Amino acid sequence: MDLVLIEALKVDTVIGVYDWERTLTQTLVLDLELATDLRPAAADDDIAQTLDYAAISERIARFGAEHSFELVETFAERLVDALRQEYGIAWIRLTLRKPGAVPAANAVGVRIERGERSAT
Numbered sequence: 001m002d003l004v005l006i007e008a009l010k011v012d013t014v015i016g017v018y019d020w021e022r023t024l025t026q027t028l029v030l031d032l033e034l035a036t037d038l039r040p041a042a043a044d045d046d047i048a049q050t051l052d053y054a055a056i057s058e059r060i061a062r063f064g065a066e067h068s069f070e071l072v073e074t075f076a077e078r079l080v081d082a083l084r085q086e087y088g089i090a091w092i093r094l095t096l097r098k099p100g101a102v103p104a105a106n107a108v109g110v111r112i113e114r115g116e117r118s119a120t
């Protein structure tokens with residue numbers, strides 16, 4: 001299975017369950033693995049035949065600006081839903097970290113995988 005990678009993408013958003021968190025923007029850090037067949041794009045050297053990691057990174061930044069969830073779970077699930085629908089991605093693994101949320105930890109967060117992994 002081929003993958004397009006986006007690592008340590010910083011996304012600003014309003015997120016959190018506590019009252020003080022509803023009044024400010026925090027930065028989440030995302031790692032994404034996006035399954036796609038890279039061979040057609042490589043054969044034709046054509047960005048239109050692959051997942052454009054720059055365009056997807058911009059879409060994720062817009063998603064963060066447009067939403068204000070309480071839970072990181074909700075952010076992760078809704079984002080992956082949107083990306084799968086808009087880009088027709090068969091399988092995604094998203095790791096989302098919320099640095100600073102637990103001072104004793106480097107980061108806390110969630111990891112989800114959605115869709116079917118192809119054998120190739």
Ligand SMILES: Nc1nc2c(c(=O)[nH]1)N=C([C@H](O)[C@@H](O)CO)CN2
Nearest residue numbers: 015016017018070071072073101102
């Ligand atoms: N499983 C989760 N636990 C917690 C979350 C969350 O989104 N998912 N959020 C919080 C608070 O918002 C915290 O991040 C503030 O520091 C607590 N636990």
